[in-house]
Amino acid sequence: MLVYSLKRLGRALITLVILITIVFILVRAMPEEGYFSNYEKMSPQQIEVGLRKMGLKDPLYVQVGKFLYNALRGDLGISYRYRINAKITDIISSKIGISMKVGLISMVVSLPLGMALGILMARSKGGFADKLGNAYIVFIQAVPNAVYFIFIQLYGSDLFRVSMLYKETEWTSLILPVISLALPSISSYAMWLRRYMVDETNKDYIKLARAKGVPNSTIWFRHVFRNSVVPMVNLIPGSILLTISGSIYVESLYSIPGMGGLLVDVIKRQDNNMVLALVVIFAVMSILGLLLGDLLMAVVDPRISFTKKEGSR
Amino acid sequence: MSKYSAKDKISKKLEDSIAQTNAPLTEKDDLTPDEIAKLTPEEFDFAEYDETAAERAGYSNYSYWRSTIRVFFKNKVAVTNLVIMLVLVLFTFLQPLLPNQFDPNLVNKFDEKAVWLIVDEDGKAKLSGIKYTKGDYAAETDGRNTTLAYVQAPEDWGNIKLYVQEKGGVAEEIAATADSENPGWYYAVISAEKPYMYVTSEDGEKTTYFEACWITVDEETTGVTSSSSKQTSGELIADVPEGCVLTYLYVPENWGTPKVMAGGIMRGSETSEVEFTPLEGEGNEGWYYAFVNSEQMMLEITSENGEYKGMNKGVARVTDPTEITPQVGFISNQRPNEVYWFGTNDIGQDLWSRMWSGTRTSLFIGIVVAAIEAVVGILVGLLWGYVRKLDFLFTEIYNVINNIPSTIILILASYVMRPSVQTIIIAMSLTGWIGLARFIRNQVIIIRDRDFNLASRCLGTPTRRVIMKNLLPQMVSVVMLRMSLAIPGAIGSEVFLAYIGLGLPISIPSLGNLVNKGRSLMMAPSLRYQLIIPAVILSIITVCFYLVGNAFSDAADPKNHV
Numbered sequence: 001m002l003v004y005s006l007k008r009l010g011r012a013l014i015t016l017v018i019l020i021t022i023v024f025i026l027v028r029a030m031p032e033e034g035y036f037s038n039y040e041k042m043s044p045q046q047i048e049v050g051l052r053k054m055g056l057k058d059p060l061y062v063q064v065g066k067f068l069y070n071a072l073r074g075d076l077g078i079s080y081r082y083r084i085n086a087k088i089t090d091i092i093s094s095k096i097g098i099s100m101k102v103g104l105i106s107m108v109v110s111l112p113l114g115m116a117l118g119i120l121m122a123r124s125k126g127g128f129a130d131k132l133g134n135a136y137i138v139f140i141q142a143v144p145n146a147v148y149f150i151f152i153q154l155y156g157s158d159l160f161r162v163s164m165l166y167k168e169t170e171w172t173s174l175i176l177p178v179i180s181l182a183l184p185s186i187s188s189y190a191m192w193l194r195r196y197m198v199d200e201t202n203k204d205y206i207k208l209a210r211a212k213g214v215p216n217s218t219i220w221f222r223h224v225f226r227n228s229v230v231p232m233v234n235l236i237p238g239s240i241l242l243t244i245s246g247s248i249y250v251e252s253l254y255s256i257p258g259m260g261g262l263l264v265d266v267i268k269r270q271d272n273n274m275v276l277a278l279v280v281i282f283a284v285m286s287i288l289g290l291l292l293g294d295l296l297m298a299v300v301d302p303r304i305s306f307t308k309k310e311g312s313r
Numbered sequence: 314m315s316k317y318s319a320k321d322k323i324s325k326k327l328e329d330s331i332a333q334t335n336a337p338l339t340e341k342d343d344l345t346p347d348e349i350a351k352l353t354p355e356e357f358d359f360a361e362y363d364e365t366a367a368e369r370a371g372y373s374n375y376s377y378w379r380s381t382i383r384v385f386f387k388n389k390v391a392v393t394n395l396v397i398m399l400v401l402v403l404f405t406f407l408q409p410l411l412p413n414q415f416d417p418n419l420v421n422k423f424d425e426k427a428v429w430l431i432v433d434e435d436g437k438a439k440l441s442g443i444k445y446t447k448g449d450y451a452a453e454t455d456g457r458n459t460t461l462a463y464v465q466a467p468e469d470w471g472n473i474k475l476y477v478q479e480k481g482g483v484a485e486e487i488a489a490t491a492d493s494e495n496p497g498w499y500y501a502v503i504s505a506e507k508p509y510m511y512v513t514s515e516d517g518e519k520t521t522y523f524e525a526c527w528i529t530v531d532e533e534t535t536g537v538t539s540s541s542s543k544q545t546s547g548e549l550i551a552d553v554p555e556g557c558v559l560t561y562l563y564v565p566e567n568w569g570t571p572k573v574m575a576g577g578i579m580r581g582s583e584t585s586e587v588e589f590t591p592l593e594g595e596g597n598e599g600w601y602y603a604f605v606n607s608e609q610m611m612l613e614i615t616s617e618n619g620e621y622k623g624m625n626k627g628v629a630r631v632t633d634p635t636e637i638t639p640q641v642g643f644i645s646n647q648r649p650n651e652v653y654w655f656g657t658n659d660i661g662q663d664l665w666s667r668m669w670s671g672t673r674t675s676l677f678i679g680i681v682v683a684a685i686e687a688v689v690g691i692l693v694g695l696l697w698g699y700v701r702k703l704d705f706l707f708t709e710i711y712n713v714i715n716n717i718p719s720t721i722i723l724i725l726a727s728y729v730m731r732p733s734v735q736t737i738i739i740a741m742s743l744t745g746w747i748g749l750a751r752f753i754r755n756q757v758i759i760i761r762d763r764d765f766n767l768a769s770r771c772l773g774t775p776t777r778r779v780i781m782k783n784l785l786p787q788m789v790s791v792v793m794l795r796m797s798l799a800i801p802g803a804i805g806s807e808v809f810l811a812y813i814g815l816g817l818p819i820s821i822p823s824l825g826n827l828v829n830k831g832r833s834l835m836m837a838p839s840l841r842y843q844l845i846i847p848a849v850i851l852s853i854i855t856v857c858f859y860l861v862g863n864a865f866s867d868a869a870d871p872k873n874h875v
C-alpha cells in the first residue's frame with residue numbers, strides 16, 4: 001500500500017512539474033504588455049528595465065525554478081493588470097470560499113439525486129424510467145452546457161422569481177447556479193452508476209444468488225449496489241477538489257465572484273501572471289483529485305492489487 | 314422428445330464416428346501396386362497457400378459491414394436522427410447556392426430611395442425600409458425630393474387608390490401603378506412637398522387613414538397608448554358632430570365602465586367628464602366610444618370604482634396619414650420576416666445566412682477535430698499496443714496528459730495563439746486523441762492474443778487480413794463512439810471559447826459566435842430570437858450526431874451481431 005501510494009504520488013509530482021514548465025513556456029510566449037498596467041505609455045527603456053526587474057530576462061529554467069520555489073512558500077507572484085500590484089494569493093484567497101460554497105451545495109444536491117436516478121434506471125432497465133433517464137442523459141451530454149445554462153438563467157429566474165445574478169445577501173440567488181451545476185453532475189453520476197450496476201447484474205455470482213433464491217432486494221442492495229458504488233468512489237475526491245476551481249461558465253454567467261469567473265476576467269484583461277497562477281492552481285486541483293481518487297479506491301476496494309504496475313487504472 | 318436420453322445419443326455418436334474412422338482401415342489397408350504405378354510426382358508437390366481454402370471452414374457469406382448496417386437500420390430512432398442529420402448537413406452546404414441569399418458578413422442598410430408600405434386586413438399601414446420587392450426599382454427617385462413608395466394591400470381591396478397631402482392639407486389622388494414583376498405590389502413616386510399618404514380600396518370602403526382615434530389601456534402597466542390605426546371591427550360610427558373627434562377607448566375587463574375626464578392641453582385648464590358608450594359588435598369587447606371635443610383632447614382615464622388610473626393621459630386627436638420618407642441606418646434587430654428569415658442582428662447582418670455559415674464553420678471544426686482525433690488516436694494506439702517496448706513510454710505520456718484538465722489546455726492554447734479556425738482546431742486536437750489511443754491500445758492488447766487470432770495466424774492468414782477482419786471490427790465501435798462524441802464536443806468547446814472571449818472573430822460566423830451574441834441580448838425579450846434560433850439549431854445538430862454515433866457504435870459492435 002505504502003509503495004503504491006508513494007509511486008502514485010511521485011508520478012503526480014512529475015506530472016505537475018512538467019505541466020508547470022509547459023504552462024510557463026506558453027505564457028512567457030505572450031506579448032510583454034501583459035506584465036504592465038500602463039504599457040502603452042512606457043518607453044522601450046522603461047519596459048526593458050521593468051522586465052529585468054521582474055526577472056523575465058533570466059534564462060527560462062531560472063524563472064521556472066524561482067516560480068516553483070516561491071509557489072512552495074505560498075507566493076504566486078503579483079498581478080499587474082487585473083488588480084494593480086496586488087498579491088495574487090490575496091486576490092484568490094477571497095474567492096475560493098465562494099466557489100467552494102456553490103460547488104459543495106450543488107454536490108450535496110446532485111450526488112444523492114444522481115445515485116437515485118442511476119439505481120432507478122438500472123432497476124427498470126429497458127423500461128419507461130430508463131428511457132426517460134436516458135433521454136435526459138443524452139440531452140445533457142450532447143447539447144453544449146453553455147446553451148442550456150443560458151436558458152436556465154433566462155427562464156429559471158422568471159419561474160422561481162429569483163434574481164438573475166448572484167447577490168451575497170440573498171440565498172435564493174444561489175438556486176439557479178446550483179441547478180446549473182447539478183444537472184450535468186446528476187447525469188454523469190446516474191450514467192456511471194447505471195452502467196456499473198447493469199454490468200454487475202450480468203455477473204455469474206448474481207445469477208447464482210438468484211438461483212439460490214436470495215430475495216431480489218437483498219441482491220440489489222447487498223450485492224449489486226455495494227459493488228457498483230466502489231468505482232464511483234474514484235470520482236468523489238476529484239469532484240470535491242474541483243469545487244475550488246469553480247465552474248468557469250456558471251460563475252461568470254451569474255457574476256459569482258469566484259475562481260472560475262476570475263479566470264475569464266484575467267484572460268480578457270491579458271494578465272499573464274494571473275493566468276499562469278490560476279492555470280497552475282486548477283491543474284494542481286485536478287491532479288490531486290485524481291491522486292486522492294486512486295488512493296481512496298485502493299483503500300475501499302481490496303481487489304486492487306498494489307503490486308501491479310498499472311495500479312488502479 | 315426423443316426416445317433416447319442425452320447420454321445415449323452421445324455414446325451412439327461416438328460409436329458411429331469410431332466406426333467411420335475404422336472403416337477404411339478394415340476395407341483397404343493400402344494402395345494396390347496398380348494404383349501406385351499410376352501416381353505422378355506432381356501429386357506430391359507442396360500445395361500453394363490458398364487464402365480462400367484456408368478460410369473456407371470458418372467463413373460463410375457473412376459480411377461485417379452488411380450486418381452492421383442491418384442492425385443499425387433496425388433502430389428506428391437512430392434512422393430518424395440520421396435522416397434529420399443528413400438533411401441538415403446537406404442543407405448547410407447547399408444554402409449558399411440557393412437564390413437570393415445574403416452574404417453573411419454584409420451589413421444591410423435601409424434603402425435610401427424607396428419605402429415599402431404594407432397594409433393589413435384591419436387597414437393598419439406599416440412603413441418599412443426593407444426591400445420586399447424583387448428586381449430593379451420601377452422608377453428613378455433621388456430619395457430627397459422624390460421617394461418611390463411601394464404599397465401592398467390585401468387582395469380584396471382591389472386596385473388601390475393613393476392619396477397624398479401636405480401636413481393638414483387637402484388630399485389629392487395620385488396614380489398607383491401595379492408592379493408587373495411583383496404581383497400584389499403597387500408603386501408611386503411621392504414628392505417631398507406632399508409626403509403624407511393614405512391608401513384606400515378600389516371602392517373607397519376601406520382605408521388606412523381614419524378620422525378617428527383609438528386609445529388603449531394596458532392591463533399590467535396601466536399605460537395609455539393613442540393611435541389612429543383602426544383597432545375595432547365593423548364600420549366606424551358615422552355622423553360625428555362638428556369640432557369633435559370620434560374616440561374609441563379600450564380598458565381591461567376588471568376596470569368596468571371607464572370614467573374619463575377631458576381637459577385642454579394647458580395645465581390647469583377646465584375639465585369636464587365625457588360619457589363613453591360601450592361599442593357593439595363582435596370582437597369589440599372592452600371597447601367604448603365617445604365624441605370628444607377637439608378643444609378638450611387630453612383624457613384622464615380611471616376605472617369605474619376609481620381603483621385603477623391610467624398612468625398617462627390619452628390624446629383624442631386624429632393623426633396625419635403615413636409620412637413617406639426614406640428610412641435611414643442599418644436594418645438592425647429586425648424580427649424574422651419574409652426577407653430576413655431569421656431576422657437581422659444589431660448591425661443589420663442577415664441571421665439566416667449567418668446561421669448556416671456558422672453551422673458550416675462549426676461542423677467543419679467538429680469534423681476536422683474528430684478526424685484528427687481518429688487518425689492520430691488509431692495510429693498511436695496501434696503502435697502503443699503492438700510495439701511492446703513503447704508501452705512504458707506511452708503510458709507515462711498518457712498519465713501526464715490525462716492528468717491535466719482538457720478545458721485548461723484548451724483555454725491556454727487559445728490564449729497563446731491568435732483566434733482563428735486553425736487555432737481552435739489545434740487547441741481542441743491537442744488532447745482528444747489520447748483517450749482514443751488508450752482505448753485502441755487496450756483493445757489491441759486484448760484481441761491480439763485471442764484464440765481466434767492465433768488460429769488465423771496458424772492457418773497462415775496474412776497480417777493485413779487479420780487486422781482488417783479480426784481487429785478492425787472490434788474497434789469500429791469504439792472509434793465511432795469517440796467520433797460521435799468528438800463532434801458535439803468540439804462544437805460545445807467552440808461555444809465555450811466564444812463565451813470566454815477566446816473564440817473566432819465576428820467576421821467568421823460560427824455557432825459559438827451566434828449563441829454568444831444572442832446571450833448578450835437575452836435581457837430584451839423582443840430580441841430573444843437571436844438567442845433561441847441558434848440555440849435550437851445547435852441542439853438539434855449535436856443531439857443528432859450524438860444519437861446517430863451512439864447507435865452506429867452499438868450496431869458496429871460484433872457482440873450485437875446475432
